[in-house]
Amino acid sequence: MMVSGVPEAVAAVQPLLDAMASNAPVVGDAPGDGLRFKIVNQLLCGVHIAAAGEALALADSMGLDRAQVHEVLGTGAAASFMFGDRGGRMVAEAFDDVRSALDIFVKDMGLVGEAARTVHQETPLASTADSCTSAATAPASAARTTPSSTASSAPTRKGRGGA
Structure with missing residues (x-):
């Protein structure tokens, strides 16, 4: 989480930020x-x-x-x-x-x-x-609308499993 806001506003919500994230750096004053x-x-x-x-x-x-x-x-x-x-x-x-x-x-x-x-x-x-x-x-979007049309076009992996 990255936070921006005027120092007073950030200070007011700091307890909430601390509860929500272990690291929430303030990266600027501007919205x-x-x-x-x-x-x-x-x-x-x-x-x-x-x-x-x-x-x-x-x-x-x-x-x-x-x-x-x-x-x-x-x-x-x-x-x-x-x-x-x-x-x-x-x-x-x-x-x-x-x-x-x-x-x-x-x-x-x-x-x-x-x-x-x-x-x-x-x-x-x-x-x-x-x-x-x-x-x-x-392919996932197409499968939701036309399940049978994407079955033959599924990508294949080559070698020892690709990446």
């Missing part, structure tokens, strides 16, 4: 500063998740042991929270352990794109990550 920080955070999360999946898929396609790639690269310069957490679950194929809904992530990446367009900032990596996550929700 919306917290949201803008959150949008930048989501850009980083989206790009890191997409990069983790792509890196593990490349490692797999090159015949490398994905678990070893995750372990070795997760302790060096390539490490990130998303590579460690989401990448680890990709390697373990622990897809039932849902930590965040894909639909919410797609919504958040849409907010990133909208914010970037508003300030005329190009975000090609975020756009690519958004395309990947949006494409991932398409």
